[in-house]
Amino acid sequence: MESSQGRWPPLRPHGGSGAAVEEEDAFLGFVAHARSILFPDDNLLEDRGCAEDSRVPSWSWVVSRILKTCIAYPSGVTPGILLSEIFLAWCEQRRFLTSKKNMEWMAPLKRRRRRTRLPNTVTIDSIFEKNFLSPTSCIEAYFVIVLSFLLPGTDIYMLTLGDLWSSCTIDLYLHRRYYHLVESDGGILKRGREILLTGCSLRLAMEGSGHHRLLPTEYLVILLDEDQDEDAMLLGARFCTDSFSSITHDAVKNAAAFYFYARIESIGSLEAHGALGSLQRKQIILIDNEGAKIKFLLWGEQVILANLFSIGGMLALDAPFIASALDDGGTSEELCLEYGSVTQLYLVPYIQHEEQVHLTSTQMRFQGSNSCTQNQSQSKASQVVLPLNPQGSIDFSGYPFRAYVSDLSDKMTGISLYGSVTDIKREVECADTVISMTIEDATGAIVAKLHFVGSWSLGRVSIGHTVYITGLKCLTKRPKRLITYILILKISHASSTLFYMFMLS
Structure with missing residues (x-):
């Protein structure tokens, strides 16, 4: 990946760290180039508040999207393909923000609470687009049971559902185990109630019907709000x-x-x-x-x-x-x-609390080195707000900048690291497959313990390879008075959304 003027500009090492100096890296140069071209307005974090609500993606999101695109095009990619894929993927992920109707739905919702979106959530718009719905998919009828009614001439109840991210609505045949919740005047299933659904099957529009509908499911959970x-x-x-x-x-x-x-x-x-x-x-x-x-x-x-x-x-x-x-x-x-x-x-639902995280000198220096307005960036990008998980750890999966070894501390989760492998070994005293990998970047080195569930291995990864790992959590270990940070990642066949590792030799 090269520009018309030559190689992408290298990422300058952190001065005075005493660690191994990170040499010119074309991959990191392209990441910085992509962010500056596609999302130039990334120095307004202080004005935006929470990173997950920002108008630009995090550094780790861009890296993951580039690597996924490279895998999708095994014969090779051009910078134009990568830039277009990144931009389209981000627009698709955030497109509900551009809908005026959805913004109207979101306004009262934000005043009530914030909660994370379920991993298997599908939108009603996507159901209509694909004409398909997996039985394991989740439908978050988010703040919108629009209408409940009886089908004319029958005793069958229907619910009209909408969600936060869609402009369409869809009708659901209500399972009979929930009829008593709508039959009375004070029924719980009424307009404005939030529900979660899974185990749904899609009935495609027949001739003369003209509407897709969801068949009954007994797997329905009703959301309550303690503040109401x-x-x-x-x-x-x-x-x-x-x-x-x-x-x-x-x-x-x-x-x-x-x-x-x-x-x-x-x-x-x-x-x-x-x-x-x-x-x-x-x-x-x-x-x-x-x-x-x-x-x-x-x-x-x-x-x-x-x-x-x-x-x-x-x-x-x-x-x-x-x-x-x-x-x-x-x-x-x-x-x-x-x-x-x-x-x-x-x-x-669990209310996701947030905590302000101040940018370190490492982040300020590297962010400034890739921006044409260094002083302005350093004055504005002073802190971001990141969510906490139920255990009180800060979730760095939406952190806007690259995380370095020197930035790590206790109670961090969702960390993404990019660096070279300086040591790798299997811990024989553990019953499970546990690989200890030492990862080094321009600011220092860290030990990452990868816990494999089942017959997994690292394949061809060896000392000297450059790797990118995401989904790590950071724990503190205190042998005598020496404090070190151990990164943990448990990998199973069901954790593909949490773990991606790529060799970048």
């Missing part, structure tokens, strides 16, 4: 009386109904053993306000419900089925919750 009086009264009156410690075997035998309100602590898969065969299982650990924990198990087709949950959210369970948990050898006396035939689920 109506929702707060529902939670207080129905779900705050029972606790996990109040479950007794006698109550279970007498088919007593329980109503729980608890925080989602973890979500994980369970391997099937013995008579369970290949049946899929998901285990969700819930903790109530008394500190008691219980397992909420999903079986078979129910596991897709877990796509609608996120760690840190508050889950309200209306009449869950109570059973004895199965262990590896058979039954046990431990009680667990299951998604029964009459169970209703309500969710208060």
